[in-house]
Amino acid sequence: MANAITYEILALRYGIFDGRMQYQNYIIPDDHAAPDPLDFFVFAIKGGGRTIVMDTGFNPASAKKRGREILCTPAQALRNGGIEPGTVKDVVLTHMHWDHAGGMEYFPQAMFHMQAAEMAYCTGPCMCQPFLRRPFDVDDVQSAIRALYADRLRVHEGDAEIAPGVTLHLIGGHSGGIQSIRVPTERGWVVLAGDAAHLWGNIRKRMPFPVVVDVARMLRGFETLEQLADGPDHIIPGHDPLILKRFPALEDNHEIVRVDLPPIG
Numbered sequence: 001m002a003n004a005i006t007y008e009i010l011a012l013r014y015g016i017f018d019g020r021m022q023y024q025n026y027i028i029p030d031d032h033a034a035p036d037p038l039d040f041f042v043f044a045i046k047g048g049g050r051t052i053v054m055d056t057g058f059n060p061a062s063a064k065k066r067g068r069e070i071l072c073t074p075a076q077a078l079r080n081g082g083i084e085p086g087t088v089k090d091v092v093l094t095h096m097h098w099d100h101a102g103g104m105e106y107f108p109q110a111m112f113h114m115q116a117a118e119m120a121y122c123t124g125p126c127m128c129q130p131f132l133r134r135p136f137d138v139d140d141v142q143s144a145i146r147a148l149y150a151d152r153l154r155v156h157e158g159d160a161e162i163a164p165g166v167t168l169h170l171i172g173g174h175s176g177g178i179q180s181i182r183v184p185t186e187r188g189w190v191v192l193a194g195d196a197a198h199l200w201g202n203i204r205k206r207m208p209f210p211v212v213v214d215v216a217r218m219l220r221g222f223e224t225l226e227q228l229a230d231g232p233d234h235i236i237p238g239h240d241p242l243i244l245k246r247f248p249a250l251e252d253n254h255e256i257v258r259v260d261l262p263p264i265g
Contacts, residue, residue: 005164006186009260010205010250011236011243014057015040015070015099025199026207027215038199038239040099042074043192043259044083045183048164051083052090053110054181054192058102062137066098071255075106081256090162094177094194094238096122096144097135103211104143111164112153114144114177117200120177126213135175135211151261169228171196173218174209180225185260188230195238196221203235233263 022029022036029036043054057074058066075085091110095118104112107171122141126132131152147153156179161169165184172178176193181192196218197203203222212218229235236243236259247257248264 005048005184007045007166007183007260008194009190009236010043010044010046010081010083011257011259012077012218013039013041013244013255014074015063016241017068019067021212025209026201027210028207030126031219037241039049039241040068040070040239041243042077043155044078044081044179045085045163045166046190048153050090050163051088052092052163052166052181053083053085053088053107054076054092054194055094056091056106058099059105060103060168062098062108063082065254066101073106073139074103075151077255078106080253091185092162092181093118093144094180095178096141097175098140099194100195101140101144102105102137103141104147108188110152112144113148113160113168114153114155115168115170115179116155117170117172117177118175118179119144119148119177121213124176126176128179132213137192144214150235169224171217171221171224173214173221174198174212175250176213180228182228183260187260187262189228189235190234190236190260191225192236193231193238196225197235197237199237199240200232200235200242202237204232211234224265 022034045052063070161185249255
């Protein structure tokens with residue numbers, strides 16, 4: 001790895017959805033009615049004197065509205081990991097779905113990073129379709145527009161480097177302009193997929209998640225993630241409960257794990 005800086009990556013769980021079934025996570029499930037829970041994470045990239053947060057999570061009001069269990073706010077989850085959200089300077093919005101962009105208020109000093117394709121999607125004609133609009137919350141979209149007009153939203157068009165070695169990659173598929181992050185770590189190139197792959201099963205079985213705008217693009221995105229990462233275990237999905245089981249905990253806090261370290265066992 002040519003890059004001189006390597007980073008620590010924390011996966012911090014703040015919410016759960018135990019009531020989900022397999023048919024809700026795979027277009028063609030192995031067992032339609034099998035329980036298949038999701039976890040909700042924010043991710044923090046630390047190194048080179050900076051902290052970058054991936055996604056803002058959601059707030060308690062959204063949790064109640066959408067029927068999700070919130071263990072703590074994403075802001076508190078970050079504090080539990082030794083990060084004060086009020087001082088974070090860079091936040092990557094992988095996409096604008098309610099559970100990823102619903103906590104922008106937690107980061108009053110941050111510059112937000114989004115793909116132009118996602119901004120165009122969540123404010124464009126596709127939002128005339130109630131089905132496509134469902135994963136979005138208009139308040140979150142308004143927050144992004146306010147950040148844009150306040151010079152606190154950096155809009156990228158494709159791949160971009162936001163810190164030494166840390167790059168954003170336009171993937172698409174799940175949403176109109178979803179992006180993932182490639183990070184240099186001591187164990188190699190780790191890719192935080194976000195919802196470009198909700199679960200390891202989605203990418204490893206080539207079985208897309210049902211909330212999808214473009215299935216073909218999602219499948220091509222799986223190939224891109226694999227090309228960017230140094231191996232299957234270097235791709236970190238957005239919602240897989242196995243993340244907490246497969247990686248070492250941060251100081252015995254089992255809601256926070258370090259995915260820059262090798263998997264356990």
